[in-house]
Amino acid sequence: MTWVGREVRVRRYPAGPVAPGDFEVVEIEVPDPAPGQVLVRNTWTSVDPGLRLRLRPDAPAGYFAAFPLGQAMDGVMALGEVVESRAPGFAPGDIVSHAQGWREYAVVDPAAIQLGGVGTLTRLDVGDAEVSWFLGPLGGMGLTAYAGLHVVDALRGGETVWVSAAAGAVGSLVAQIAKLCGHRVIASAGSDEKVAWLREDLGVEAFNYRDGDLGAQLQDLAPEGIDVYFDSVGGDHLEAALDHLNRSGRVAMCGSISEYESESKGPRNLFLTVSKDLTLRGFRGSSNLHLREEMQDRLAAWLRSGELVHRESVFAGLESAPRALAEMIAGRTIGKTLVSIG
């Protein structure tokens, strides 16, 4: 049987904020799967800030490769249903995750290691979960949140933890995991609606970083200082954290979204890492696959018991993926940003 489906391609690399016109949606005849391959009909695809780092001729050193112009975008997480299998271990009807998102049909090679292993074709045992959670708390977002707290030794509780971009996919999980582990959590986000959600639904202290001086707001909430900072923003946020971290404080360097569409903004106070014996620890979720099972067990239990709240901003239809990316970076989505397909 011949399948026809659409895929998103990059037309040009954006100079500033990403816009839907930087992409095109193209209809193609889907190739038949070769021996050893699987044909998947995608149902969900992910929208991640990291995609913006690959919308340029050269992605940052050590990161996933830049997206070539005029081709389907490889290395974007997706969920779907197997419609044809020529690979052992996969059968029509299987629900799978893989890394050939932003398209309606994908021909996937199960032997190919994708996105450091996080995106390698995997059959999912969905159980009583929602399928889309495997792009959120039970997938790469959960792993990133859990691994980030792990690498700065912050899964044991008893400290004060500041989480930035806390109403987003990773941040909302970090804030809740840290709280469930027994920390005092201070969360920041860029709108009053987000702050209300963080306070009322997630039960953490929260402030709007646009409401005045970042350092003054942190000082008001944590006059005794912070012990751990989970950084998704970089720039002014990281600078404020260095000012407010206590001696031997730790930073989980998860991302620096304030710099993805502009020049680097600092921090200007790096000497504080020396004077206060601080640890700044960069990490990638995909480098911590050994934590995935433990993370899924713990987060699935918290989701089942209602102790972990998960929220999604869903855009309908493949053609909405570029708009979803722009809206997310601009701060107009809450929780995990996703595109539903089909």
Ligand SMILES: NC(=O)c1ccc[n+]([C@@H]2O[C@H](COP(=O)([O-])OP(=O)(O)OC[C@H]3O[C@@H](n4cnc5c(N)ncnc54)[C@H](OP(=O)(O)O)[C@@H]3O)[C@@H](O)[C@H]2O)c1
């Ligand atoms: N290390 C890893 O393996 C890994 C894996 C996944 C993601 N990440 C990183 O984790 C971070 C969060 O990713 P996510 O998928 O969870 O995205 P997200 O938080 O759901 O969405 C990004 C949010 O960042 C905030 N933001 C944008 N520009 C900002 C600025 N200049 N200052 C402060 N906040 C800003 C916006 O919310 P506001 O309304 O609050 O401004 C926006 O909604 C990103 O830096 C991403 O690159 C790292």
